[in-house]
Every structure is written in C-alpha cells, then in structure tokens.
Amino acid sequence: MSKELSILAHSVVRNSSISINGEKDFTSSEQDFKTFIKEAYRNYDLKYPKFFKMDSLCKLAVIGAEIAIENSDLAEISNDRIGIVLMNRASSLETDREHQHSIDDRENYFPSPSTFVYTLANIMAGEIAIRHEFQGENMCFVLSEFDIDLMQQYVSNLFESGKIDACLCGWVDFDDSNYESVQYIVGENSSKNITFDVCTTKEIYNVK
Amino acid sequence: MNTVYIIADNMISSLGFNSSEHVEKLRKSQSGILPCNNSSLYPTPFQASLIDVSRLDHMKSDIEFVDKFTKLEQLHILSVRDCLSQANVDLSSEKTLFVFSTTKGNIDLLSKNYVGGIDAKRAYLHEMAKAISEYFNNPVNPVVVSNACISGVLAVNMARDFINSGIYDNVVVTGGDLAAEFTISGFQSFKAISENPCKPYDASRDGITIGEACSTVILSKNANGSNILVAGGGSSNDANHISGPSRTGDGLMMACEKAVAEGMVEVSNIDFVSAHGTATVYNDEMESKAFNWLGVQNIPLNSFKGYWGHTLGAAGIIEIVASTHSMRNNELYKSAGFEQIGIPESLNVISAYKKDKVDIVLKTASGFGGCNAATVLVKE
Amino acid sequence: MAELEEELKSQIIESLNLEDVEIGDIETDAPLFGAGLGLDSIDALELIVMLEKFHGIKIDDPSQGKDIFESIKTMAKFIRAHKA
Numbered sequence: 001m002s003k004e005l006s007i008l009a010h011s012v013v014r015n016s017s018i019s020i021n022g023e024k025d026f027t028s029s030e031q032d033f034k035t036f037i038k039e040a041y042r043n044y045d046l047k048y049p050k051f052f053k054m055d056s057l058c059k060l061a062v063i064g065a066e067i068a069i070e071n072s073d074l075a076e077i078s079n080d081r082i083g084i085v086l087m088n089r090a091s092s093l094e095t096d097r098e099h100q101h102s103i104d105d106r107e108n109y110f111p112s113p114s115t116f117v118y119t120l121a122n123i124m125a126g127e128i129a130i131r132h133e134f135q136g137e138n139m140c141f142v143l144s145e146f147d148i149d150l151m152q153q154y155v156s157n158l159f160e161s162g163k164i165d166a167c168l169c170g171w172v173d174f175d176d177s178n179y180e181s182v183q184y185i186v187g188e189n190s191s192k193n194i195t196f197d198v199c200t201t202k203e204i205y206n207v208k
Numbered sequence: 209m210n211t212v213y214i215i216a217d218n219m220i221s222s223l224g225f226n227s228s229e230h231v232e233k234l235r236k237s238q239s240g241i242l243p244c245n246n247s248s249l250y251p252t253p254f255q256a257s258l259i260d261v262s263r264l265d266h267m268k269s270d271i272e273f274v275d276k277f278t279k280l281e282q283l284h285i286l287s288v289r290d291c292l293s294q295a296n297v298d299l300s301s302e303k304t305l306f307v308f309s310t311t312k313g314n315i316d317l318l319s320k321n322y323v324g325g326i327d328a329k330r331a332y333l334h335e336m337a338k339a340i341s342e343y344f345n346n347p348v349n350p351v352v353v354s355n356a357c358i359s360g361v362l363a364v365n366m367a368r369d370f371i372n373s374g375i376y377d378n379v380v381v382t383g384g385d386l387a388a389e390f391t392i393s394g395f396q397s398f399k400a401i402s403e404n405p406c407k408p409y410d411a412s413r414d415g416i417t418i419g420e421a422c423s424t425v426i427l428s429k430n431a432n433g434s435n436i437l438v439a440g441g442g443s444s445n446d447a448n449h450i451s452g453p454s455r456t457g458d459g460l461m462m463a464c465e466k467a468v469a470e471g472m473v474e475v476s477n478i479d480f481v482s483a484h485g486t487a488t489v490y491n492d493e494m495e496s497k498a499f500n501w502l503g504v505q506n507i508p509l510n511s512f513k514g515y516w517g518h519t520l521g522a523a524g525i526i527e528i529v530a531s532t533h534s535m536r537n538n539e540l541y542k543s544a545g546f547e548q549i550g551i552p553e554s555l556n557v558i559s560a561y562k563k564d565k566v567d568i569v570l571k572t573a574s575g576f577g578g579c580n581a582a583t584v585l586v587k588e
Numbered sequence: 589m590a591e592l593e594e595e596l597k598s599q600i601i602e603s604l605n606l607e608d609v610e611i612g613d614i615e616t617d618a619p620l621f622g623a624g625l626g627l628d629s630i631d632a633l634e635l636i637v638m639l640e641k642f643h644g645i646k647i648d649d650p651s652q653g654k655d656i657f658e659s660i661k662t663m664a665k666f667i668r669a670h671k672a
Contacts, residue, residue, distance in 0.1 A: 049626060052607035080444070080462055091313075091333050091354055096390070100318040103393045106251065110641045113633040114604070116394035117451050117576065120311060122355040126577030129445040135459060138443045138579045139362060142333040142352040150351065157369050163442060163466055398633060399650045452629055 003159045006193035008166075009071035010184035010204050013040075013064045020067050022207060033179055037063060053114060054127060055095040057174040061086070061124035062131060064181030065168055069132055072185040074166055081165040083137035084125045085155055090175035091121040091142045124172060136164050146171040146182070148201045155186055155196075171205065210429040212368045214436045214585075216291035217529040220283055221421035221516040222257040225267055226290055231533050234541040235561055239515050241405040241417050248321065250392045255405050257419030257517035258387055259283070277339065278314045278326050283422035284340045284382050291424050295432050297378045299344040305376045306341040306350035308333070309363040309383030310521035313354075315390045340382075356575030357484070358443065359383065360423075360524020361583050365441030365467075367427045368583075377429050383525035384422035391520070392418055398451070400488060406518070408485030408511035408543060409492050409557045411550025416486045419517025423526035435588040436532050439473065442466025446578035453490055453574060457498025463580040464502050464572060471584030473568050475503045478584075480540060482531040482571045485511020486518050487545065491574060496551035504570065510558045514544025524573050528583065535566045535587050590616075592664045600660075603638045604631050616660045632657060639663075645670050 012019040016036045017027040026043050030036045037059045041051055044066060051059060074082065095118040102111050117123065122140035129135065137158055141150065151169055158164045170183030182205050186196045194200050219230045222240025233240070244256040268274050268282045277285065298304060310333060316322055317331040329335050337350040353363040360383040367379035385391070395401050395418060402415030427438060444466075446459035454460070468475055481504050483495055492511075499505055512527045519526055534540060543557045569585040597611045606625065614625070621627050632650065635657050639645045645667065647653060656666045 049607065052605045053630075079447070084445070089332065089334065093331065096312075096315065096318060096331075099394060100390060103389060104320050109251065109393075110637055111393040111397040112637055113394075113397040113451075114630050116397055117630055119390075119394065120354070120356050120576055122575075122577045122579060123450055125355075126445065126450045126579065129447040129578060130450065133447045135445050135447050135462065138355060138358075138445050138577075138581075139353070139366070140355040142354045143349070144332075144334045144338075147349070153370070153373075153375065154366065157373055160373075161369070161470065163470075397637065399636075449628065450630075 004189035005156065005159060005186050005196035006189045007196050007200060008073065008185040008187045008193050009068050011064050011067035011181070012204070012207060013060060013181040018067060019207070020071055033177060048131065055118040057092060057094060057172065058118060058124045058127045060174055060179055060181050061172045062127050064170065064172060064183040065128045068168065068183045068185050072187070074185070077165045079133045080135040082134040083158055083164040083167040084128055084134055085139045085151065085167055086125050086170050086172055087141040087143055087146060087151065088121065088171060088173040089142065089144055090173055092119050092123070094174050094176065095119050128168065134168070146205060148198050148205065152198050152201065210372050210374060212371045212438045213428050213431050213434045214425050214438060214532055215428045215432040215434045216294035216426040217532060218287040218290040218424045219526050219529050220259060220287050220423065221419060221519065221526065222259060223516055225263065225286065227529060227533060230530065234515065234530065237542040237544055237561055239405060239544050241517055249387065249389050250396065254392065254401060255403065255417050256387055257417060259420055278317065278324060278330060280314055280384050280386055280422070281336060281340055283384055285343055287422045287424040288344065288380060288382055291380070291426050295426055297426055297428065299346045299380070302347055303377040304346060305348050305370065305379045306337065306346055307363045307367050307379055307381045308337045308350060308352045309359040309381065309525060310352065310354060311356060311359060311385055312388065312391060315388050316386060319389060355579060356577050357518070357520055357523055358573040358575045358579050358581040359521045360528065361571060361573040361581035362443060364425065364427070364438060364524065364528055365581065365583055368438040368441060371427055371429050379427045380424065381427060381525060382422070382424040383522040385420065385520040385522050387418050387420035402487065405545055406487035406513055407545035407547070408487040408513055409549060409551055409555060410546050411548045413487040413489065413492060413550065415488055417513065417517040419519040421516055421519035421522035421526050423522050423529055425525060425529060436535055437586045437588055439584045439586040440467045440470025441581070441583040442470065443579065443581040446580065448578055450578060451576055453494040453578070455494070457494050457501055459578065460495065460498035460572060460574055460580040461501045464498070464570060464582040467570065467582035467584045471586060473584055473586065478504055478507050478568050478570050479566045480531065480534060480569045481507050481509040482527050482569060483509050483511050484572055484574045485513055485543065487513060492551055496553040496555055499555055500553040505554055506556050508540050508558050508564070509555050510541060510543035514546065528571050528585070531569045531571055531585060535569060535585065538566050539563050540566065592667060593660050596660050596663055599638055599642055603634055614660060618659060620657055620659055643667050
C-alpha cells in the first residue's frame with residue numbers, strides 16, 4: 001500500500017528573490033549573487049559564520065533549505081529519519097573551474113583545500129545535514145534538467161521502504177552566475193498540506 | 209516485488225581490463241600501485257594506480273568513432289561491452305536503464321592543456337552519460353549519481369530499488385573516475401596522499417593512493433544463471449563535518465543497519481565485510497568504531513584500495529564486483545598493504561588470501577560531505 | 589615590528605573567509621583554534637597554503653602546523669625565523 005505523502009513547505013530562490021510556499025518573502029535589488037545571498041543571510045539572521053566559507057552552490061542550497069525547513073514542522077521526526085535528495089545540472093562546475101584555475105599555472109601553483117572540498121555535487125547536502133543535523137538517507141543526482149518523475153519515484157520508494165519519515169528534496173543549480181533553488185520538505189500526509197506528486201511539484205517549480 | 213541479481217560484471221584498472229585478470233592478481237595479493245613520474249599530473253613523483261595506456265589504446269581501437277569519445281567515455285564503453293558479452297540484455301529496451309556513478313566525470317576537459325578535441329559541454333556529467341547510453345542505443349534518459357566516494361554503492365542500491373519496484377527489468381550501473389591532475393592536486397592540498405602505497409588499517413598508514421578505474425555491473429530481475437543477489441541497502445549522513453568523518457562512526461553504523469535490515473540477514477551471518485578503508489588515519493579509525501558498534505568486528509574484513517587505490521566514483525562498483533567474485537569462488541582476498549593493525553577498535557583484517565565460505569557480504573563506503581552507504585549481497 | 593602581525597591578521601581574514609571579523613578583533617596572543625575564531629581542520633590546511641603563497645615557506649608535514657599556527661604571535665615568530 002502506497003504511503004500518502006505531502007509537501008509540508010517549499011522555497012524558491014531565483015532572480016534575487018526568495019519565495020516561501022509560493023509567496024514572495026524577500027527580494028533584493030542586487031543582481032550579483034554573492035551580494036544577494038549575503039543580504040538574504042542577514043535578512044533571515046542565520047547566525048552561522050561557516051556560511052561564509054561555503055561556495056556559491058552551497059550558500060544557495062543552505063538558504064533555500066533553511067526557508068523550507070523553518071516552515072515545516074519536523075519536531076516529531078527523528079533526525080536519522082530525515083533524508084536529503086538533491087539534483088542539479090552543473091554539479092560543482094562553478095567551483096571546479098576555480099580549483100582548475102589555481103593549478104593552471106605551474107609558476108603560481110596553489111591548490112586550496114577550502115576550494116577543493118567544494119568540488120563535489122553532494123557537499124551542499126553535507127552542509128545542510130550539518131546545520132540541521134539530518135542523518136537520514138542521502139542522494140545527489142546530476143541530470144540535464146529537473147527530473148520531477150525521477151525525484152517522485154526515488155523519494156516515494158525511500159518512504160515505502162521505511163527508511164525515512166521526511167525528506168528534503170530539491171533542484172539546486174549554480175552555473176556561471178545562473179542559479180536556482182527549488183526545495184521542498186516531503187512528509188507523511190496531512191490534510192492541510194499539498195499532496196506530493198508530479199503535478200504539484202511541477203507547479204512549484206514553474207512559478208516565476 | 210522483484211529479486212535483483214548481478215548478472216554481469218567488468219573491472220578496468222591498473223590490474224587489467226576484465227574481472228578474471230583482476231581475480232588472478234587478487235589471489236596473488238598483487239597490487240597495481242606504482243610510482244608515477246608524470247609531471248603533467250603532479251609536479252613531483254607520487255604513488256598511483258593507473259590504467260595501462262598502451263593497452264587501452266589497443267583495446268579501444270574497435271570502438272566505432274572512438275575519437276568522438278573522451279578517455280573516460282571510452283573506458284565506460286569497453287566496460288559495458290564486456291558485460292554485454294556475459295549476459296543477453298536488450299539495451300535498446302525502455303525497460304533498461306543506465307545509471308552512472310562518478311565524482312568528476314570528464315574533468316580533464318577543464319584543463320587548458322586538454323588536447324582531445326571533445327566539446328567542453330561534455331564536462332557536464334549528464335552530457336557524458338548521454339554520450340555513452342546513446343552509443344548503446346538506449347532510449348531511456350540515463351541517471352548520474354554523483355555523491356562523492358559513496359556514489360557506486362548508492363547507484364547499485366538505487367538500481368536494485370528501481371528493479372525491485374518494477375520500473376525497470378535491467379539496470380546497467382557503470383562507475384568511473386580519472387586520476388586527473390585536478391583530483392591529485394586537490395587531495396595533495398589536503399595532505400591526504402601517502403608517499404607510499406596506501407596501507408588501510410595499518411599502524412603506519414598515512415594517506416590514500418589515487419586510482420583510476422571503470423567498473424560495471426548489470427543488475428536484473430532475471431537470474432540469467434547468476435546466484436548473487438543485491439539484497440538491501442542504506443545510506444546516511446554523519447552531520448559532523450564536510451571532510452572529516454564522524455568520531456563515533458554513528459552514520460556508517462546506521463547505513464549498515466538499514467542495509468542489513470532490508471537484506472533480511474543477521475549480522476552474525478555475514479561472511480565478509482568489504483569496507484571502505486582509504487588508509488587515512490581518520491577514515492579507518494571511524495570504520496573500526498562503526499563496525500564494532502554494528503557487531504562485525506570478528507568477521508573477515510578487507511579494503512581493496514591497496515590493490516587499485518581509491519577510485520572515487522568507481523570505488524563502490526569495482527569493490528562490489530570484487531566481492532561478488534569472492535562469493536562465487538568462496539575465497540577471501542588479503543587486505544593489500546596491511547601488515548600490523550593500528551586502529552582504536554579491533555577488526556578482523558584479512559592478512560592473507562584463503563579459501564572460505566562467502567555467502568553474505570556487507571559492502572560499505574564513506575565520503576566527503578559526511579555521507580555513508582552500505583549494501584548487502586547474498587548468494588541465493 | 590607589529591607590521592607582520594597585522595599583515596597576517598588581514599591575510600587570515602581573507603584566506604579563511606572570516607566574514608564579520610576585523611583585524612582589531614584578532615588578538616595577537618590568542619589561540620586561533622578551539623574557541624574564538626572557530627577554525628577547523630580545513631582552515632589548518634589553508635594556513636599552510638597561505639604560508640607558502642604569501643611568505644614562501646613550505647610545510648610538508650601538517651602536524652608541524654599545530655605549533656606554528658597556535659596564534660598570530662607564533663606564526664610571526666616562525667616566519668621571522670625562516671626568513672632570517
């Protein structure tokens with residue numbers, strides 16, 4: 001018997017603005033991502049100095065996750081039962097290019113560990129896990145576009161197999177100053193939340 | 209609900225281009241790690257496990273339009289082709305999926321010294337995946353799992369899950385990573401690479417050896433003559449630090465528990481643990497704690513990384529394949545590089561090749577980002 | 589004499605992405621690791637890179653770092669000793 005699942009909350013970060021559950025919540029006049037995301041950090045008062053060590057992809061992921069998580073009631077769920085399943089298109093290419101640049105010139109050869117550690121797609125999930133102490137299932141897919149069907153199937157299976165009671169799902173992509181984060185918390189069904197299915201996810205993703 | 213079998217396998221690394229070449233060397237405890245003096249990979253000499261270039265040139269010569277593929281893509285094509293010679297799977301079917309496991313894919317394309325002529329867009333992991341699945345005329349959108357060093361185990365678990373739930377009949381899971389300048393320089397900046405061939409669990413261990421490899425398994429709902437099942441899996445996050453593992457081993461322990469539960473085996477019935485064993489001080493220490501907590505400290509255990517290094521996105525796959533041969537042949541392979549135990553809690557590290565019953569295997573992996581994954585293999 | 593100490597404080601803030609930390613916030617004598625700046629193992633490795641990049645001193649054994657990077661004072665002392 002399939003479990004009935006709901007989306008407890010969702011966040012969208014695009015074009016210097018942040019929405020919560022479909023409503024615009026924060027907008028910046030800054031087009032530059034780094035400036036925008038710092039403003040968002042201050043606006044949401046994260047009080048998390050580690051944020052500034054992160055690369056752009058992780059900053060984007062952490063802010064998007066923060067909004068979705070803060071607007072979900074996960075108090076009853078044990079941290080080892082909360083999973084994180086993320087997808088993107090560019091993996092960590094933004095930071096990969098930075099690392100590559102640091103080794104391109106043998107006369108000026110200074111590979112940096114604090115850059116290299118971010119040259120993996122799943123570190124964004126790691127940063128979210130650390131901040132929120134989520135110890136459940138992990139998965140990071142890299143695809144050409146947000147595969148909502150795959151996400152639906154994979155996450156539903158995780159619930160069916162009894163491995164998780166909640167899941168942070170998302171498409172979080174950063175590539176050459178183009179970015180978007182669409183993240184949502186999936187949990188067991190509750191009448192006041194929207195159903196977790198392909199249609200509702202598409203609606204969330206397609207909102208401008 | 210379908211039972212899921214491993215019906216074909218291939219390994220490509222410093223030890224050879226197919227599984228039997230690897231098994232022959234595993235039986236002799238022969239490592240493929242050698243000194244590398246290639247300054248285009250790193251300014252000073254280092255130990256590495258590299259695929260034989262001249263043999264690759266020979267092997268790839270019958271790939272159609274071979275120059276349209278990168279080195280890593282050529283390896284995947286060879287690896288998958290070898291699997292196809294073992295099992296009759298219709299890759300052109302909508303019920304066959306390709307799942308790729310890689311950390312960096314065609315990362316060599318980013319270098320200003322790259323001369324291969326392949327479009328830079330193939331640095332995008334999914335573009336690489338499509339180039340390969342389309343070579344085999346597979347109509348389904350391939351999936352790329354890129355989750356640090358646990359990618360291979362996660363990919364196999366996902367494949368099992370999708371066959372089990374009836375979405376696909378067959379899944380080709382292929383994992384690979386290059387020993388690229390990008391990766392070597394990064395791990396060197398972490399001071400994580402040993403000057404000597406890596407020594408997992410050993411008292412004098414002091415770092416990893418990078419290896420390049422490509423390995424493939426085909427999972428199927430049809431036995432096809434195989435009796436090796438992927439029975440269960442699980443993953444977790446330590447939620448501790450992005451590059452350092454948990455000090456308690458809690459995350460790895462939880463991943464193993466989930467795999468064991470789903471696989472419906474008893475911990476006491478596990479015959480062999482194929483662990484991650486990267487040979488860093490902290491990883492091996494963490495594993496010793498996790499495995500004692502789980503209760504597998506007396507079960508024969510090894511790391512395969514002393515043979516072919518840490519192969520990143522290929523690691524989970526190539527080590528699962530080696531484990532299946534351990535099962536098929538009822539033999540245990542030495543944990544290469546191991547001489548004297550040097551971990552805080554005891555483990556039964558395999559110190560020499562021997563024949564023994566191997567019906568149930570626990571395979572584990574841990575990676576940057578604090579992630580862990582485990583899978584249980586069972587002989588039917 | 590304090591010029592090197594001030595330079596190091598500025599370099600650390602930049603190399604380790606210590607947002608919201610001013611040069612005046614870092615005491616020359618205070619421990620860099622543990623409480624205070626909250627530096628971790630990656631920061632320790634990054635300091636090794638910083639030492640090579642800005643001061644031309646190479647450290648091959650990261651365990652040496654523990655003593656050298658104890659404080660700004662010990663870092664400056666190490667640099668002066670090596671440049672002498």
